[in-house]
Amino acid sequence: MAEESEELKTFKDLGLAEPLAEACDKLGWKNPLKIQVEAIPAALQGKDVIGLAQTGSGKTGAFALPILHALLEAPRPNHFFACVLSPTRELAIQIAEQFEALGCEIGVKCAVLVGGIDMVQQSIKIAKQPHIIVGTPGRVLDHLKNTKGFSLSRLKYLVLDEADRLLNEDFEESLNDILQEIPRERRTFLFSATMTKKVQKLQRVCLRNPVKIEAASKYSTVDTLKQQFRFLPAKHKDCYLVYILTEMSATTSMVFTRTCDSTRLLALILRNLGLKAIPINGHMSQSKRLGALNKFKSGDCNILLCTDVASRGLDIPAVDMVINYDIPTNSKDYIHRVGRTARAGRSGVAISLVNQYELEWYIQIEKLIGKKLPEYPAQEAEVLLLEERVSEAKRLAVTKIKETGGKKRRGEGDYADDDVDKYLGLKDGRSSKKFKRR
Amino acid sequence: MTKSRTAPTTSNSKRKWKEGKSEKKVKQSKGGKKRKDTDVPKSHSMLKDDHDDVEGFDNETTRSEVVESQHPENNESGLTEDSDTEDNVEFSHSDEEDIKINDQLTSENSMHLSSFDLHLQHNLSKEEIENQGNLKFNWEIPAIGMSNSKWIGTGENILEGLNINSYDGLKEKLSEHWMDVYKSSGSKDISSDKQKLFLSLCNSYRDILHCSKRPFYLKGLEDTSIMDAYIMHSLNHVFRTRDCVKKNDAKLTKVGETADIDRFRDQGFTRPKVLILLPLASIVYRVVKRLIQLTPSAYKANVEHMDRFATKFGSEEHDGQKENDLEADYAKPQNLSKPSDFEALFSGNNEDDFMMGIKFTRKTIKLFSDFHTSDIIVASALCLTNKIEEAGSNKDKDVDFLSSIEVLIIDHADVIAMQNWSHMHTVIEHLNRLPSKQSGTNVMRIRPWYLDNYARFYRQTIILGCYSNPDINASFNHQCFNYEGKVKLVSEYKGVLHKVLPQIRQIYERFDVDSIVDADDARFEYFVKKVFPRIKDSDQGGIMLFTNSYFEFIRIRNFLKSQNASFCLLGEYTTQSDISRARLWFYEGTRKIMLYTERSHFYHRYKIRGVQNLIIYSLPERKEFYPEIVNMLDGSDNMACTVLFSFLDKLRLERIVGTAPAKRMVAAKKGVFVFCD
Known part of the structure; x- marks a missing residue:
């Protein structure tokens, strides 16, 4: 492919300023990744860019570097130079860290405006006149309304990261309000893993003659990812999960579930069985979420149980395995989930546990990625040997949750028996997938 | 270019x-x-x-x-x-x-x-902050107008060669008005050198500890010069702040959005810039009335809520002349027994839980304005401590108005120390913290050092009182971080022994202490081993035990209880009826020992009768009390009193016996000294 020749390019060849190329070098980025090779020159020419790229492909670098380059060349004063909007708090913090790492040589100042963190501290950050604002739409808008002196009227660059998710019902309104506050005369970069109708609409509203870059074919997953599924009865799901995790005990794994409560329950079950598991979900406070993430990153815990809150953008290096405990109803979420592993050229495994009720969605996923997946090989008898221990662990976990008061939702008590209930209640249960954002 | x-x-x-x-x-x-x-x-x-x-x-x-x-x-x-x-x-x-x-x-x-x-506008460097800890008082200069006193300070000697006659720092309008006020009041000296010197000190924005201020309530000339000086300084600070903001507002509208906003950083998180802490409402009344008087007439075309101010802070004497007449016959004779300074201090409104915001608008002074939008806050430490506690437990409340105090003035620190200095400690700790809520201030106008949380290094603290004690000194030394440095007044004392009746023998016994931690134990032990045996078995009654602090009072009370001694209590929390009974018992000799504390003397000034033998367990902070207490021995048989002290009591000791004798007594080999003149 064409990649071969581009591989040899350096960051400097892309037209980036010396200090930035050096910063990349320091971060260990030898050669630009594909999307960077394509996006950076276009961005440096002052064009709007739409990037369709899978996760882990270096999107952040693709927009951060041109912005920093422009920042270097801009006449002073240049505070509130660029604003990056991202759908999740974790992702926003990660982007800001990336900006700071790339820009430390040139003294770039970043402010992260996300929910769950003290407004006053953030307004002090704003008062220090940062060059880059990274945030979630809700909080950025909150500051635009309530922090006197903060305006984006001189903004030069706007970045919409994970645009498809920025456009769901949670953010759409805030995003529109923010767009009202931003000058028309600006450069806009729009990045999205998937291209939806809404994103196309946004593109028409926000961008002018954009350069469209597709770093990967639509909805594909990377080749280094080994994908498998296992068809199983609902009542044996826990058993299989434990079996797989114990089989691959030396690896770091992420387990995706549909609800916040089940992350908690599963984490307790796994802990009772002596596995180092930690949950992360939207019911946790921001500091707890960050704490859990750090524990996972540092290796204190090697199993992260999460909802779709963690399915996007989070750059957790070296995740070896992704297990879909619940099959996502939205097949695009599948792409995001498995995108947590096999990042940046590494290999990884993704295993989906499919029960009788989830078959339909699973078939849709296969359709989307355009291939039939092999079945995960396991002897059912061998797996069921674990049953007794697992159900004991589950009983303990349920008692514990009941003791601590549980959550508002009843039902996880009779988890296995209630499986049907749970999935039948799915239509209104959808709301549990959304997280409180303020 | x-x-x-x-x-x-x-x-x-x-x-x-x-x-x-x-x-x-x-x-x-x-x-x-x-x-x-x-x-x-x-x-x-x-x-x-x-x-x-x-x-x-x-x-x-x-x-x-x-x-x-x-x-x-x-x-x-x-x-x-x-x-x-x-x-x-x-x-x-x-x-x-x-x-x-x-x-x-x-x-x-x-x-x-x-x-x-x-x-x-100073740009504080990291080194300056790090050097905060090891500032030395390295220069001194005699204090004008005060004998036996000198100013000592850290950093550069600002007083040397300073022309105190130029009102350099003061806004012209303010100093002009000041002069007018002086002229119209018919005062002879427009302003003394002492006052000018003090004003210059204020203006240098250094932290000041002035603990030899003659308070208004002590006999002699009413000395308002220091009060005037700090009021002028506060007004100056407020009006300069306002001028600066107005000027920048105007500039900003002219240059518009395109300007580099960094040039116009001129505000704090919140508006209050000056905090004046006072002990009693009656003193607030004095200070605020003077403050209004000293405000140039252009700025006080109207003073809002003056009536409310008079009712809340004024005393009945000032306002309700009628009431006073009715009570006159009734109240006066009773009070005659109290010393005049007690009268002067406590005759007014004795409320000690108050807080008031003062806001200066273009032509109006608004009293009782909202704290968050006031320019000056006048309060008691007690009230602020309550507010701080409330804010700690209730998320809807906050004390953000303390976040941007640039000038802190504590007047009558000695009286506050008699109330409770620990409140003051709490309040100072909570100054210049980052606010807990969005204040509505344009964040682009906030001075950079506020954002860096360096505000405490820019706060000027002025502590005034008629004496200092370890608590006050500790606050001054460890809670004030002004980068400009500190200045304090050091005085030599003549002592108050000459006010004691000549026949009374005062025996000073020194006990040895290794460190401040052991001081209380050592004192107690000395008392138990050396002093108590002497009084335990004697039949003679009328023994008064005087303690300086309530803790000592409690400790001795418990000890006396354990010894089944015959004693009565006169402490600060004793009820009125118990006090009367105790005094009677003591006078009649039914109870041999009376325990008395400095604070109860401060608040009541009893003349205890029937004192035969006085033991001063610890010396009073207020030197005026010493002769008052000792003279209670008048008419007793042996006219003797015993005083316990250690080298750690030097501050109190020197105020009573004089600086030079105190030095000798602390250093001398022998431990017993007798004064009898």
Whole structure:
């Protein structure tokens, strides 16, 4: 492919300023990744860019570097130079860290405006006149309304990261309000893993003659990812999960579930069985979420149980395995989930546990990625040997949750028996997938 | 180009203001160094905006600003009230003053950059903060108008060669009005050298500990000069802040959004800049009345809520003349038995839980304004502590109005110490913290050192009292971090022994202490082993045990209980009926020992009768109390009193026996001293 020749390019060849190329070098980025090779020159020419790229492909670098380059060349004063909007708090913090790492040589100042963190501290950050604002739409808008002196009227660059998710019902309104506050005369970069109708609409509203870059074919997953599924009865799901995790005990794994409560329950079950598991979900406070993430990153815990809150953008290096405990109803979420592993050229495994009720969605996923997946090989008898221990662990976990008061939702008590209930209640249960954002 | 030309002159002016003392001073040369840095391309941060031409910019646009400021509508900062539509006469008058100053400014190459600007525009470096801990009091100068006293200070000697007759820092309008007030009151000396010196000290923005202030309630001339000085200083600070903000508002509307906002950082998180802490409502009444008096008439066309102020803080004597007449016959004779200073201090409104905001708008003084939008807050430490506690437990409340205090004045620290200094400690700890809520201030106008959480290094603390004690000293030494340094008054005392009746033998016994931690135990042990046996078995009654603190009082009470001694209590929490009974018992001899504390003497000034033998377990902080207590022995048989002390009591000791004898007594080999004159 064409990649071969581009591989040899350096960051400097892309037209980036010396200090930035050096910063990349320091971060260990030898050669630009594909999307960077394509996006950076276009961005440096002052064009709007739409990037369709899978996760882990270096999107952040693709927009951060041109912005920093422009920042270097801009006449002073240049505070509130660029604003990056991202759908999740974790992702926003990660982007800001990336900006700071790339820009430390040139003294770039970043402010992260996300929910769950003290407004006053953030307004002090704003008062220090940062060059880059990274945030979630809700909080950025909150500051635009309530922090006197903060305006984006001189903004030069706007970045919409994970645009498809920025456009769901949670953010759409805030995003529109923010767009009202931003000058028309600006450069806009729009990045999205998937291209939806809404994103196309946004593109028409926000961008002018954009350069469209597709770093990967639509909805594909990377080749280094080994994908498998296992068809199983609902009542044996826990058993299989434990079996797989114990089989691959030396690896770091992420387990995706549909609800916040089940992350908690599963984490307790796994802990009772002596596995180092930690949950992360939207019911946790921001500091707890960050704490859990750090524990996972540092290796204190090697199993992260999460909802779709963690399915996007989070750059957790070296995740070896992704297990879909619940099959996502939205097949695009599948792409995001498995995108947590096999990042940046590494290999990884993704295993989906499919029960009788989830078959339909699973078939849709296969359709989307355009291939039939092999079945995960396991002897059912061998797996069921674990049953007794697992159900004991589950009983303990349920008692514990009941003791601590549980959550508002009843039902996880009779988890296995209630499986049907749970999935039948799915239509209104959808709301549990959304997280409180303020 | 203009910028680069004017910039060095401002650094010059800084030098001149410091009387051109020396070029080698770090602070002064810093300005120059910085500027050099900006010429060289910055290696460290290429994106950093250089702020160094800020001062230059000021000079450049002073003229244009005058035109702009005539639009009173420009109140972006919210610091001016637009509700009162004003005749522009008064306002343009103040502009004329500005023009005058500006002309001077430009013609003399900004000789008069005030100490206010110098203090607040200073760019604090990391080293200066680190050096905070090891500042030494390295210079001294005799205090004018006060015998046996000298000012000592850290950092540069600001007083040396300072021309105290020039009111350099004061706004012209303020000092003019001040002079008028003095003239009209018919006072002979317009203002004494002592006062001028103190004002200059205030103006230097150093922390000040002045603990030899003669309080108004002690006999002799009412001494308001220090009070006037700090009021003038507060007013000056408030009005300069306002001028600065107004000026920048005007400039900002002129240059518009495109400007580099960094030049206009002139505010704190919240508006209150001056906090005055006082012990009693009656003192608030004095201070605030004087403050209103000293405000130039142009700024006080109207004083809002004056009536409420009089009812809340004034005493009945001032307002309800009728009431007073009715009570006159009834109240007066009873009070005659109390000393005159007690009368003067406590005859007014004794409320000690109060807080009031004072806000200056263009022509109006608003009393009782909302704390968050006041300029000056006058409060008691007790009230603030309550507010702080409330804010701690209730998320809806906050004490953000303490976040941006730039001048803290604690007057009558000695009386506050008698109330409870620990409240003061709490309050000072909570000053200059980052606010907990969004204040509505334009964040782009907040001074950078507020954002860096360095505000406490810019706060000036002025502590005034008639004596100091370890608590006050500790607050001054460990809770004040002003980068400008500290100045304190050190006095030599003559002592008060001459006020004691000549026949009384005062035996001072020193006990040995290794460290301050053991001091209480050592004192107690000495008492138990050496003193108590002497009184335990004697049949003679009328033994009064005087303690300085409540803790000692409790300790001895418990000890006496355990010994089944015959004693009665007269402490600060004893009820009125118990006190009467105790005094009677003691006088009649039914109870042999009476326990008495300094604080109960402070609040009641009892004349205890029937004292035969006085044991001063610990010396009183207030030196006036010593002769009062000792003279209670008058008429007793042996006319003797015993005083326990250690070298740690030196501060109290020197106020009572005098500085030179105290030194000898602390250092001498033998431990017993007898005064009998």
